[in-house]
Amino acid sequence: MTAPATAEPPLRVLIVDDEAPARTRLRDLLGDIAEEQPSAVVGMAANGAEALRLFEEQGADVVLADIRMPVMDGVELARHLGRLPQPPVVIFTTAYDQYAVQAFELAAVDYLVKPVRAARLADALGKVRRQRPAADHALASLAPAARRHFSVNERGRILLIPVADVCYLKAELKYVTARCPEREFLLDESLVQLEQEFGDRFLRIHRNCLVARSAVIGVERVGENDGDAHWEVLLAGVPERLAVSRRQWPAVKQALAL
Amino acid sequence: MQSIEQKPRPLAVVGGPPDFRNLGVLLRLLLLVNLLAAGTVLIAHPEPERLHLNLLAMAARLELPLVLVTTLLFLAQPWIANLSARNGVAVIVVLAVGVSWLLHPLLGRGVAEAVDLGRWLGWTLSATAICLLYFDYHGRRLSPAVTEARLMALTARIRPHFLFNSLNAVLGVIRSDPRRAERALEELADLFRAVMRDNRELVPLGEELILCERYLDLERLRLGERLQVRWDIDDCPRDALVPPLLLQPLVENAVYHGVEPAAEAGEIVIRLALKGNELRLEVDNPLADAASQHAGNRMALDNIRERLMLFFDLEAGLDIARSHGRHRVRIRLPYRRSSK
Numbered sequence: 001m002t003a004p005a006t007a008e009p010p011l012r013v014l015i016v017d018d019e020a021p022a023r024t025r026l027r028d029l030l031g032d033i034a035e036e037q038p039s040a041v042v043g044m045a046a047n048g049a050e051a052l053r054l055f056e057e058q059g060a061d062v063v064l065a066d067i068r069m070p071v072m073d074g075v076e077l078a079r080h081l082g083r084l085p086q087p088p089v090v091i092f093t094t095a096y097d098q099y100a101v102q103a104f105e106l107a108a109v110d111y112l113v114k115p116v117r118a119a120r121l122a123d124a125l126g127k128v129r130r131q132r133p134a135a136d137h138a139l140a141s142l143a144p145a146a147r148r149h150f151s152v153n154e155r156g157r158i159l160l161i162p163v164a165d166v167c168y169l170k171a172e173l174k175y176v177t178a179r180c181p182e183r184e185f186l187l188d189e190s191l192v193q194l195e196q197e198f199g200d201r202f203l204r205i206h207r208n209c210l211v212a213r214s215a216v217i218g219v220e221r222v223g224e225n226d227g228d229a230h231w232e233v234l235l236a237g238v239p240e241r242l243a244v245s246r247r248q249w250p251a252v253k254q255a256l257a258l
Numbered sequence: 259m260q261s262i263e264q265k266p267r268p269l270a271v272v273g274g275p276p277d278f279r280n281l282g283v284l285l286r287l288l289l290l291v292n293l294l295a296a297g298t299v300l301i302a303h304p305e306p307e308r309l310h311l312n313l314l315a316m317a318a319r320l321e322l323p324l325v326l327v328t329t330l331l332f333l334a335q336p337w338i339a340n341l342s343a344r345n346g347v348a349v350i351v352v353l354a355v356g357v358s359w360l361l362h363p364l365l366g367r368g369v370a371e372a373v374d375l376g377r378w379l380g381w382t383l384s385a386t387a388i389c390l391l392y393f394d395y396h397g398r399r400l401s402p403a404v405t406e407a408r409l410m411a412l413t414a415r416i417r418p419h420f421l422f423n424s425l426n427a428v429l430g431v432i433r434s435d436p437r438r439a440e441r442a443l444e445e446l447a448d449l450f451r452a453v454m455r456d457n458r459e460l461v462p463l464g465e466e467l468i469l470c471e472r473y474l475d476l477e478r479l480r481l482g483e484r485l486q487v488r489w490d491i492d493d494c495p496r497d498a499l500v501p502p503l504l505l506q507p508l509v510e511n512a513v514y515h516g517v518e519p520a521a522e523a524g525e526i527v528i529r530l531a532l533k534g535n536e537l538r539l540e541v542d543n544p545l546a547d548a549a550s551q552h553a554g555n556r557m558a559l560d561n562i563r564e565r566l567m568l569f570f571d572l573e574a575g576l577d578i579a580r581s582h583g584r585h586r587v588r589i590r591l592p593y594r595r596s597s598k
Binding site (some may be wrong): 018021022023024043046047068070071113114115116170 | 367419421422425426427429430431433434479480481482518519520521546566
């Protein structure tokens, strides 16, 4: 038994994998290496969204996350966790895939290849206390696809907003407002980054505004009489109309095939 | 030139006369002779204003002998196949020239202007020679050696993703359910045996079905209740001969793209049916991830398509359709019964 391990409290571990035997395997292994690296499994989840729920209730020091999962994959989970005030360290687990492994090395995030070996797991846990969570841009480089959810931290609760529900994103002062049909949320992200990540889904109509292409139901010319003539976008699901800037109009016109 | 008697039927023969009972050969033959005829007309009478009349005159002279020769070759195929390559070629030449000669007096009137018998027979002889050379070249290109090498290279491989996930799943249940782990390892061994064996010969469909069942049982270990399978295979002969590893890669694709990315249970439907003399295999899965059209998926399908082409030429086909939130792959191939 090594001295430093006993001096500190056991690591609280959250296991995330969509396959039951894979979860069992990690739990068994954590038990096997308990002498060397004491840990307590605080929960097991079948996808990223479930893991966030569990994390909210229990907290954790380490999240062992599979990459390929339904609903929310491991990389997106890590990005949402990374926005929290006290983020856990995420260690990815993946079945052999040489390209994924290269990406992990480049992004300097920790990973385990399945089937996971006990010694390798103990090593990874041993490094956790000295480690800081990976940067968001490094994580973003791992996933070829955009996130499927936005996450908002509201009074200690993690709210997940499906990207598909958002009608438009509008920059106001420090924050970006994400407008859904029922209500709006404040995102702690920049509009430029959002446009880069979700360029397929959202269209810039103004310096401070991106609209979901799928929500657009029409455009209208207004202000012809009072000298401030401009176009406005009409959206399904929300009553407000959004102004298109003169600079963006040619691009908007082309994108909407008007 | 090698003789063709001992060649296994599914593989194309080396050089010599082609298999005149193969749909692809018949279509190619008709197309080639008509192209030669059109080319001849263009060279002999290049004036554009009378082109259609000249083509019509050529067609009037050509089509009846051509259809008759083709029909005779179709009927005589088993007999021609038993001759040596040289005798086979001689028989074909005699047949083509003989039919042309016999029909010449009949077709020299009417629309067609009378053409000198010698020139007509000369044309027939050249066209026959060109066709035989073409089929000889085509046969060599698809010769057993080349075909087998391509089949070996094309045989489906097991995805590393699948292997390592399966091993991981076995390790996951080995303590709690050692018997289940044993069964899974046996299934994994069977799958590997199937992938690594010599896959150049057709196999009975029944074997392919057993392989699919083993594969699915292995996936069920990982995916549990999420994997639902419906078999609709009652009207299908188990003795039909199919290329090895034809169905399993399709089912594997269905699991990878239709079941794994979805949180809820997904149902794969496997339908096999015999329609007349045609075998139809269909695998149908939910479109869990509409956006993803994986390169791997296309590769597996291109691989199957090419193997079908090598085994059956134009008589087999593969098509893909997406509708009502489901992805469907359908294969049709000629029904051949195993002799066993």
